Amino acid sequence: MxxxxxxxxxxxxxxxxxxxxxxxxxxxxxxxxxxxxxxxxxxxxxxxxxxxxxxxxxxxxxxxxxxxxxxxxxxxxxxxxxxxxxxxxxxxxxxxxxxxxxxxxxxxxxxxxxxxxxxxxxxxxxxxxxxxxxxxxxxxxxxxxKLTLYVEEYTRLGHALAASRRKIMVFLSVVLMAIVVLGTLMYVVEGPENGFTSIPMAMYWATVTMTTVGYGDITPHTHLGKAIASCMMLLGWGILAVPTGIVTAEMTSQRLGRRGPRTPERGCPGCGSTGHDPRARFCKDCGAALSPPSDPAA
CATH class of the missing domain: 1.20.120 (Four Helix Bundle (Hemerythrin (Met), subunit A))
Known part of the structure; x- marks a missing residue:
């Protein structure tokens, strides 16, 4: 440590x-x-x-x-x-x-x-x-x-979440609008006789359906309602990947930004293999002499 x-x-x-x-x-x-x-x-x-x-x-x-x-x-x-x-x-x-x-x-x-x-x-x-x-x-x-060894990674994740907060808020607002619209639509299509007693109850069903939880306490009974529910389930699969992609992209961007200029990859003149240590003088596969590493700042 x-x-x-x-x-x-x-x-x-x-x-x-x-x-x-x-x-x-x-x-x-x-x-x-x-x-x-x-x-x-x-x-x-x-x-x-x-x-x-x-x-x-x-x-x-x-x-x-x-x-x-x-x-x-x-x-x-x-x-x-x-x-x-x-x-x-x-x-x-x-x-x-x-x-x-x-x-x-x-x-x-x-x-x-x-x-x-x-x-x-x-x-x-x-x-x-x-x-x-x-x-x-x-x-x-x-x-x-000794998980304090990973404090740097926790900090990096926190920075990524903070930097992505606007994108995540936009994403959540779109999901909320979809829940309101589709929940209201299901309230009109299904009606109180099928368990959709109010728009808030229909919004609850839409939230459960789009998050792919599926409690099953409220289910559509009409053919049109089932079709809408199927579309919402497929939409939910795509929605789940969006926040992960946003945060992962931000973490990758921050990691690459701290690395600075990248050292050019050196290929072996004998066998053409790559992936050598920056300080290596000879090829790890065939033993041929490698060209000296170039200065990335040059």
Whole structure:
């Protein structure tokens, strides 16, 4: 990992303020917030395992047969997980120099919300189901797998989406107009007796049809309506490819723009093969001497 990417990975924890010195708070900060140390990686991996197990308990508890049979076990496990997460949240607040900044940050709010439902369930039965919010804490998995290496690609995609926003808005406006026109047409053709009780309902059907979802809750019954629906389905296949093409073209344009002038391709005078390394002096296929690379800036 380069220094720039390492600094990017540490930027968020550093904003909370690492305690000065080498005391217990500083050591705890390194374990909890910094994932580029062996102890930090072990902590994050253990935390993710506990989060997944807690989500599994909540999901299994919602199954009637499992929840009724193992209700006591589920209750004990859930309180155990809640106490662990509460201790972790308190430890995070205790090991930073600016606890209020952490408490009001995205992860700080998620950490708090992930433990509140269990305590609230003592007063409001049934609110423990909200513990599924803990799945948001799995965003820390990006620190474990060093996905900060791909921040450049995320940034490139964001720039491509921003640069394509007008084209995408024009595309969406055309789709919306088609939905309004075709939905209104189907309302006239089919009528309330076939489920098209209003223009908004017909627009809902047109949206489902053009996106090729096809719930089937509303279907045309007349021959003309079926013909219009068939055209809309075929149109939907073409529509799906348009946004992808717009963004892909913009990403390709940005990538080519950063590459600068391209080095001319050198062919082998002996066998005619191409694709040699720019610094190669001999052909990779026949071994013949290659012409020296030309300066692209010349």
């Amino acid at each position: 380069t220094d720039e990417r390492r600094n990017l990975a540490r930027r968020a924890p550093a904003s909370y303020g690492k305690p000065a010195g080498e005391g217990l708070r500083a050591r705890l900060f390194e374990i909890i917030f910094e994932s580029d140390t062996p102890a930090g990686r072990r902590f994050d991996k253990a935390l993710i395992v506990v989060i997944l197990l807690s989500i599994l308990v909540v999901v299994l508890e919602s199954v009637p047969s499992i929840g009724a049979r193992y209700a006591a076990t589920m209750h004990v496990l859930e309180w155990g997980f809640t106490l662990l997460f509460t201790a972790e949240y308190i430890a995070r607040l205790a090991c930073v120099r600016r606890p209020l900044r952490y408490a009001t940050s995205f992860f700080g709010v998620v950490d708090l919300v992930s433990v509140l439902p269990t305590y609230v369930s003592l007063l409001v039965p049934g609110s423990a189901v909200l513990l599924d919010i803990r799945i948001l804490r799995l965003l820390r998995v990006f620190r474990i797998f």
